Amino acid sequence: MLVKKKLELKVGTKGEIYTSEEIRRAVGIEPRSVVIAEVGERQLILRPKESAEHLLEKPRFKVPPVSPKQLSKLRRKLAVDLGAR
C-alpha cells in the first residue's frame, strides 16, 4: 500500500480512535457508514466498506457494450458446452 500521509490520532480513554473530517473525506468514509479494519502486527488499516452501488460508480472498461442478443447467444453456447462435457 502506498502511504501518502502519516498522522497522529488521539486515542480516547475507552480506546476509541478519533479521526478528522479532513481524513474521512480524503479516504471516503461517510458518517454512519461501515469501515473495514485490516489488523496486522502492530498495525491497523481502515478503509471504507464498498457497496454494490459503489461498483456502479467505478469507471467502465473501454470495451464495446454487450447487447442482449450477444448475451443470449453466449448463454446458448455455454449451455451447449456444458451439455457436451
Added chain:
Amino acid sequence: MERDKAQKLRELFVDTTYLLPFFQVPITVEGFELSNFKKLIANLSKVHAAELSIYETKAKLLRLSKVRRGYEQALQVFGQNLNVLRLDEKFVFHGYTSEADERFNQILPSAKRLNAFDLIILSEAFAVGELLTEDEDLLTFRDSDQFAKSSLSKLIRIKCWKEIGD
C-alpha cells in the same frame, strides 16, 4: 419515472445481464442508463441473483476476451468486484435448492427451448416472484401460450428493463 419503478419494487431477482454493470462492463439495453439502474438498485431492499450467474458472467467475459480486446481487465478485477457484492447485505445469491429443482421440473415440459441456464435461473427466481431479464429465450417463453396458461405464470413476473415500471 425511476422513482416510480423503485417504489413498486422492493425486491428483485436479476438475470446475469444485470450483474455485468457491477463488474464495470457496459451493456446496451433499450432504454437502459447506468444512472437509472443505480437509482433502482439504491431503492431496492434486496437484489437477488443466482450463484450460477456469477459463473456465467466469468465464462462470458472469458469468451469475450478471446475475440475482443479490453475484457482481460474485467477478468483481472472480477474477484475484487465479486467480493464487494458478496459483502453487501443487499445482495442475495441463490444456490440451487430442492424447491428450485421442483420448479425446474414443473417448467421443463412447457419450456423445451430454454437452455440449462435459463431454466435454473428462472427456477430460482420463483423464490422472489419477479425476474428482470433481457434473455431472448426467456422473454419468448414468457410470451408463449403455454406459459400464459400454466399456473406458474401467476407465481412470477418476468420483465425486461423497458417493462419494469409496469
